[in-house]
Amino acid sequence: MELSSLATIADVRAALRDGATAVDVCTEFLGRIAARDGDLRAFNHTAAEPALARAAALDRRGPDAPDLPLLGVPIAVKDNICTRGLPTTASSRILAGYVPPYDATVVERLTAAGAVVVGKTNCDEFAMGSTTEHSVTGPTRNPWDPACVPGGSSGGSAAAVAARLAPVALGSDTGGSIRQPAAFCGIVGLKPTYGRVSRYGLLAFASSLDQIGPFGLTVADAAAVLQAMAGPDPRDATSADAAVPDCGAGAAEPMRRPTIGVPWAILENGVDAGVAAAFATAVDALKDMGATVVDVALPHAEYAVPTYYIVAPAEASSNLARYDGVRYAYRAPLDEKDATLDRMYDRTRRDGFGDEVKRRIMLGTYALSAGYYDAYYLKAQQVRTLIRDDYDAAFERVDAVAMPTTPTTAFRLGERADDPLQLYVGDVFTASANLTGLPAVSLPCGRDDAGLPVGLQLIGRAFDEVTLLGIGAAYEEQAPWWREPPTAGAGMPRDEAPAS
Numbered sequence: 264m265e266l267s268s269l270a271t272i273a274d275v276r277a278a279l280r281d282g283a284t285a286v287d288v289c290t291e292f293l294g295r296i297a298a299r300d301g302d303l304r305a306f307n308h309t310a311a312e313p314a315l316a317r318a319a320a321l322d323r324r325g326p327d328a329p330d331l332p333l334l335g336v337p338i339a340v341k342d343n344i345c346t347r348g349l350p351t352t353a354s355s356r357i358l359a360g361y362v363p364p365y366d367a368t369v370v371e372r373l374t375a376a377g378a379v380v381v382g383k384t385n386c387d388e389f390a391m392g393s394t395t396e397h398s399v400t401g402p403t404r405n406p407w408d409p410a411c412v413p414g415g416s417s418g419g420s421a422a423a424v425a426a427r428l429a430p431v432a433l434g435s436d437t438g439g440s441i442r443q444p445a446a447f448c449g450i451v452g453l454k455p456t457y458g459r460v461s462r463y464g465l466l467a468f469a470s471s472l473d474q475i476g477p478f479g480l481t482v483a484d485a486a487a488v489l490q491a492m493a494g495p496d497p498r499d500a501t502s503a504d505a506a507v508p509d510c511g512a513g514a515a516e517p518m519r520r521p522t523i524g525v526p527w528a529i530l531e532n533g534v535d536a537g538v539a540a541a542f543a544t545a546v547d548a549l550k551d552m553g554a555t556v557v558d559v560a561l562p563h564a565e566y567a568v569p570t571y572y573i574v575a576p577a578e579a580s581s582n583l584a585r586y587d588g589v590r591y592a593y594r595a596p597l598d599e600k601d602a603t604l605d606r607m608y609d610r611t612r613r614d615g616f617g618d619e620v621k622r623r624i625m626l627g628t629y630a631l632s633a634g635y636y637d638a639y640y641l642k643a644q645q646v647r648t649l650i651r652d653d654y655d656a657a658f659e660r661v662d663a664v665a666m667p668t669t670p671t672t673a674f675r676l677g678e679r680a681d682d683p684l685q686l687y688v689g690d691v692f693t694a695s696a697n698l699t700g701l702p703a704v705s706l707p708c709g710r711d712d713a714g715l716p717v718g719l720q721l722i723g724r725a726f727d728e729v730t731l732l733g734i735g736a737a738y739e740e741q742a743p744w745w746r747e748p749p750t751a752g753a754g755m756p757r758d759e760a761p762a763s
């Protein structure tokens with residue numbers, strides 16, 4: 264296998280079997296990053312030296328060492344996940360220069376499984392956003408059209424995998440931040456069940472919603488990364504004490520005859536024509552594959568966005584209180600004459616946080632304040648239960664619920680930058696999986712008229728990622744969209760696009 268055609272984990276394994284070394288594989292991907300990331304800007308930080316040293320150590324293990332499931336597989340890690348010795352900034356000024364003294368549990372486990380961290384990827388500041396534009400390092404571009412956003416908040420990770428700069432990557436998903444950029448970049452993104460993957464070492468945004476999950480080109484690759492990092496962790500009290508099923512088997516045994524529920528009523532309004540058309544085609548493909556498709560009702564789905572935008576900012580306002588200029592990272596410089604503690608807090612947070620993060624802190628502080636707590640936060644928690652009840656009722660009849668991942672495809676950089684409400688509404692189909700804790704995956708399912716990717720979202724039963732992976736693998740077999748790499752000219756009006 265030519266190193267220049269490496270794309271998936273299976274390709275990396277084949278190359279190593281053919282005699283390539285882990286250093287060869289790592290050098291190939293680092294070379295792609297060096298050549299392309301100046302334009303794409305998927306990475307905040309490239310870890311060439313430590314990656315090559317790690318690959319060389321793997322090569323020294325010798326032919327008799329036990330096989331590792333991710334041996335020599337380069338992985339890109341979102342910059343809000345702690346990596347020992349590598350900068351971890353969450354794309355925020357307030358964490359400029361922060362180098363964690365420890366690895367997140369996921370990084371520790373993936374490294375133990377043979378993966379090689381090649382860099383830290385760009386994201387919206389503290390994962391608050393849907394475009395990767397709220398980043399102190401500037402936006403990442405969509406590999407399908409550099410004038411468009413890659414989605415967010417894990418936009419750097421999604422763009423890196425779509426552009427073949429790394430076979431797999433990690434993101435975090437609080438309201439859609441893995442699935443939405445996966446959809447916008449035409450790749451697979453999986454949010455595991457809440458508690459399936461340890462959050463130890465993830466810079467917290469909203470602790471009852473955050474989950475780390477994988478990006479890959481294929482369902483099998485997402486499954487392999489999930490397998491290597493899932494499972495209980497004594498360092499995260501919210502990690503679930505549930506045995507990890509064989510995720511690889513889920514992806515290796517396509518489930519061709521599932522029953523799938525589609526909530527047609529909530530798809531009637533506000534979905535772009537290109538997304539609706541690709542979704543309808545995907546539903547036909549599911550039927551062709553052998554699935555039974557039924558209508559399901561999710562009567563409280565319309566409250567997912569308002570509920571999410573109470574719960575997430577409330578938890579964020581509490582989590583972000585720790586960035587006070589005292590213990591680590593940024594502290595605003597003060598003249599000695601006006602250097603009071605209050606002023607230090609004030610200026611550090613004023614200069615260290617960007618506008619979107621400040622907006623969330625204010626919204627959250629308001630929702631939690633005495634006198635408003637019952638009306639907002641408590642009410643939101645009650646609605647969460649109603650949304651979960653809808654899904655539990657649906658899962659009595661179906662194996663998974665399907666809908667588009669997003670109401671639109673990728674839009675142009677800057678187009679929505681001044682309109683937070685329009686961005687919030689874009690979370691309409693993703694937020695409920697976080698509010699309910701349920702696992703959900705976005706699969707590439709076609710293109711709109713401009714040639715931009717569309718995502719198909721499948722939501723499953725709690726702790727049953729295997730069913731999602733099995734249905735995903737069967738769909739991918741039926742509709743292998745991942746094989747087409749990003750085409751230059753997607754996103755342009757048809758008559759201006761170069762002939763492919």
Ligand code: GLN
Nearest residue numbers: 390392436437438439440
């Ligand atoms: N777009 C959502 C937000 O801005 C989701 C973010 C996320 O999942 N981290 O909050």
